[in-house]
Amino acid sequence: MCTNQTTPEIDVTKLADFRQQLAGHGGIQHTEDQSVLIKPLDPRENAFYEGVEKNSAFKPFTPAYFGTIRLDDSQQNDPATHLCIENLTKDFVAPCIADIKIGTRYHDLDATPEKKARAVKMASERTSSVLGYCFCGLGLPGKPFADRDWITKLDKDSVVTDALMPLFRVAENRVGREYRLTVLQKLIERISEYRDVIQKSETRMIGSSLLIIYESDPDRVKASDGPQVDVRAIDFAHSHWLPGEGPDEQYLFGLDNLIQALTDICN
Known part of the structure; x- marks a missing residue:
C-alpha cells in the first residue's frame, strides 16, 4: 500500500504497463482501473511532490500525489519503491x-x-x-x-x-x-x-x-x-x-x- 493515506487501494499483482507515455525513460505502470500511475522513484522528484503538497497555489497544476509504494518485500530501496501519482489521461476517450x-x-x-x-x-x-x-x-x-x-x-x-x-x-x-x-x-x-x-x-x-x-x-x-x-x-x-x-x-x-x-x- 502507498504511504500516503489518501491513496486508493492498489493491487500490485494487477499492474499493467502504461502505454500512453510520450517521453522519458519508461518503466511506468498503472493500476487496474488506470487511475494511478506507478513510477520508479527518484528521491528528488518525490521531495518536490512533497513540497507541492504544502503549496496550495501550485497543487492544482500538478498530478495528484499519493506517496510511495513498495512493489515487493525486498529491502533494497531502488527496485522496490515507486512513486504514486494521478493518471491524467484516465477520463479521456480520445x-x-x-x-x-x-x-x-x-x-x-x-x-x-x-x-x-x-x-x-x-x-x-x-x-x-x-x-x-x-x-x-x-x-x-x-x-x-x-x-x-x-x-x-x-x-x-x-x-x-x-x-x-x-x-x-x-x-x-x-x-x-x-x-x-x-x-x-x-x-x-x-x-x-x-x-x-x-x-x-x-x-x-x-x-x-x-x-x-x-x-x-x-x-x-x-x-x-x-x-x-x-x-x-x-x-x-x-x-x-x-x-x-x-x-x-x-x-x-x-x-x-x-x-x-x-x-x-x-x-
Whole structure:
C-alpha cells in the first residue's frame, strides 16, 4: 500500500504497463482501473511532490500525489519503491496529448562540468535555446505514441507548423472549428494562470514539462458542458524549491513564448 493515506487501494499483482507515455525513460505502470500511475522513484522528484503538497497555489497544476509504494518485500530501496501519482489521461476517450519541456536549461544545479556541457549542447540543438520550450512527445488518436524521432529535429518555425498546429487541427477535424478555438482559448487561460503561480514561486524547474491534454471524441465533447482540457506540470527529477532565490526566469521565458505561440494560432 502507498504511504500516503489518501491513496486508493492498489493491487500490485494487477499492474499493467502504461502505454500512453510520450517521453522519458519508461518503466511506468498503472493500476487496474488506470487511475494511478506507478513510477520508479527518484528521491528528488518525490521531495518536490512533497513540497507541492504544502503549496496550495501550485497543487492544482500538478498530478495528484499519493506517496510511495513498495512493489515487493525486498529491502533494497531502488527496485522496490515507486512513486504514486494521478493518471491524467484516465477520463479521456480520445485524448490529444503534448509533452512540452519548458525552459532553456537542461543541466541540474549540481551538474558536473561534463554533464553541463552535454546539456547545453542538447538544448542548443532543440528549440529550448531560442524559445524556452520544445516538444518531447505528441500523441494523437490513431498515431503511434512511440514515433518521436522527428520531434527532435523541429526548429523554431516547424515546431509551430509541424507540432502545435497539428495538435489542434484534430479538434477542428473531429469536432469543429469553434471547438478548436475554444480549446485554444482554454489552454491559453490555464497556462497563463500557471505562469502567475510560477512568477510568485521560488523554484528551479529544470527539465520539467507541461502535459497538455484535450478531448477529441465528438460524442464525449457533445455530452460535456465545455471543452475537456487539462494542463499540468510533470517530471520533477531535476526541480527544486529554493526559498529566497526568486522565480525561475528561464522557465518563465518558455511559458511566455508558448503562450504567445498559442495566441498567434488562436488569432
